Amino acid sequence: MSAGTSSLAFPHRHLLGIEGLSPDEITLLLDRSEIYVEQSRQVDKKQSLLRGRTVINLFFENSTRTRTSFELAGKRLGGDVINMSVQASSIKKGETLIDTAMTLTAMHPDVLVVRHPESGAVQLLAEKVDCAVINAGDGSHEHPTQALLDALTIRRRKSRLQGLSVAICGDILHSRVARSNIALLNIMGARVRVVAPRTLLPAEIERLGVEVFHDMTAGLAGVDIVMMLRLQTERFHGSFVPSIREYFHFFGLDYAKLAVAKPDALIMHPGPMNRGVEIDTAVADDIDRSAIRQQVEMGVAVRMACLEVLTRELSNRAPAK
């Protein structure tokens, strides 16, 4: 089956966040992703959809997994993929951001995949360049492809999103994954809970459409999905939890806490995991319950779908006068 034949159009120039997407647009991305899951399982994984197109992975923050996933996605679609890492700390951040954007746009990339440690930075950059931009994570704001791959994983395992009960647990305060997932799951009709100590919850989080719990036993009772978040100590200014030992005792996922969830509840984690901090090793590696490895596989497919929909409408520009 050839890509690029779906009748539904994706009306956005960039993918900066989940907020603002419609259920149909999300479904379109997930449906397209299914095709790429199959393609990626073939011996010959490569397509020519992006032939002649240039994708630049512009990462202002360290990342191995997401960058590799985007790189594979671009290459499997036949595009030319360049990785650029900019150490945000080395120069004054904003200058680097705009300067880099202007420099890169002169090289005529078709897609920029951008990760930045500050909320809103990817949108700011998108305003300054004339190509499609995919947000690969901005500060504590959004990480839309993570939410999409999580949704794809859930949909494949549970065959739906509508009506499922999902608990997102841990460092909600600093998590862009949480914000994107809360948005997506609400748009798709799932019920979302967040479970965290009060120091790791942002103000008025309930206004985003979640039920708030401060206790794992209450928060996990009867849920279909348990999403664990990484404790983002690199974003901590000061102490949010007194110790890892105390955190794991009350908020780390182990079989005892999991017992109150549905018997077939699925365990997810965006990675990288801190084993023994937010998740017990045995739970993380439980092949019946844990979808963590599958999430990584879905990541490549979802990113292929995102690259596809954002480049499908590209046409050659008139030569400059």
Next chain:
Amino acid sequence: MTARSLFRNARLLDPATGLDRPGDLLVEDGRIAALGGKLTLAGEGETVDCAGACLAPGLIDLRVELREPGAEHQESMQSGALAAVAGGVTTMVALPNTDPVIDDMALVEFVARRSRDVSLARIRTYAAATKGLKGRELTEFGLLAGAGALAFTDGGQAIADAVVMRRALAYARTFDLLVMQHPEEPSLAAVGAMNEGEVATRLGLGGITPAAEVIMVERDLRLCEITGGRLHIAHVSTAAAIEAIRQAKRHGLPVTCDTAPHYFALNETAVGDYRTFAKVSPPLRGESDRRAVVAGLKDGTIDAIASDHSPHDQDSKRLPFASAASGIVGLETLLPLTLELYHNGHLSLLEALRPLTERPAAILRLPAGRLETGAAADLVIFDLERPRRIDVDAFRSKSRNSPFDGRPVQGQVLRTVIAGRSVFTHRD
């Protein structure tokens, strides 16, 4: 020979005396010689027909940043003064957060000299309360006041150490001087880039709790009480802080406060999708706090409205939100935004003008802000009703960082007069 000018057919407005009547105003040698019904010009002189426009005391802006010395590419005394007179401001007081910091007599005298050189709006200055704005050692309050510093403040930084603040107030009382405080508990403010709440949570930005303001205000009110030092709290923005000040005034404490137009004309939703032009310190608050600011102006708890003029170039604002500079250019929008409170029915016209004229003059003990025979003829003549849109490209300021660009407003400064001399005349 006496220089005379006559302003005819004006709506004379003076909040200090409750004056609001049609009439004329006569200026002789830079001073108000007479005001009232029909006046005539005896001998030579200029006659200005105000054609029914409002004539009020020139505005007194309690707090501006002029960036000179040190960052003249963002603003200078010259460009700031041009912006001031275009906005109807005849006296403005600069914050000491320049480079170098105004914490020495020579720098206070420098401001006075530059004000004379520029010869537009009167530029006065505060001096730093602590050397280098570092929050530790007090500056020479007595000598600095003698050189012309109007009050003592660390500008946009709160004096965090309670002992330093206590001594600042106690020492200031020795000379009957005023200490002005930025009302934010610094450690609570440091973790955020905007007001704490749903908007910040959605944007993934660190939030500053509104309580950061009242915590600092209540501490300082206690210190004010035990020292008796005169305290002025800058740009209040929360219901809780305003209520604390209301109670303190009721108990007779020597405390005054002001706000800035963005705290009653905008709320936190102006941040929208990371609009750095809406980033200020203290941050724009929620709607209930915004309403409390309006109520505080209505009942007089909030004494004054300052522009909080804070010019920034594009490099300082075109950054991710948390990294961008805080501040709004305000000199040229101070009057029309304040007049919104009149046009919306929240304040009478005199109530709207009082925090821009008589009250700030009283706080700083300046002989200005009144239409009084014998007083310097610092005047603003404005069309109260004229509808227009704020246009940052027409600003005289060197900077354009205003979230109000394109906002429909009513009110246009037609002429600004300082010591009888017209320093600004509006041209359509």
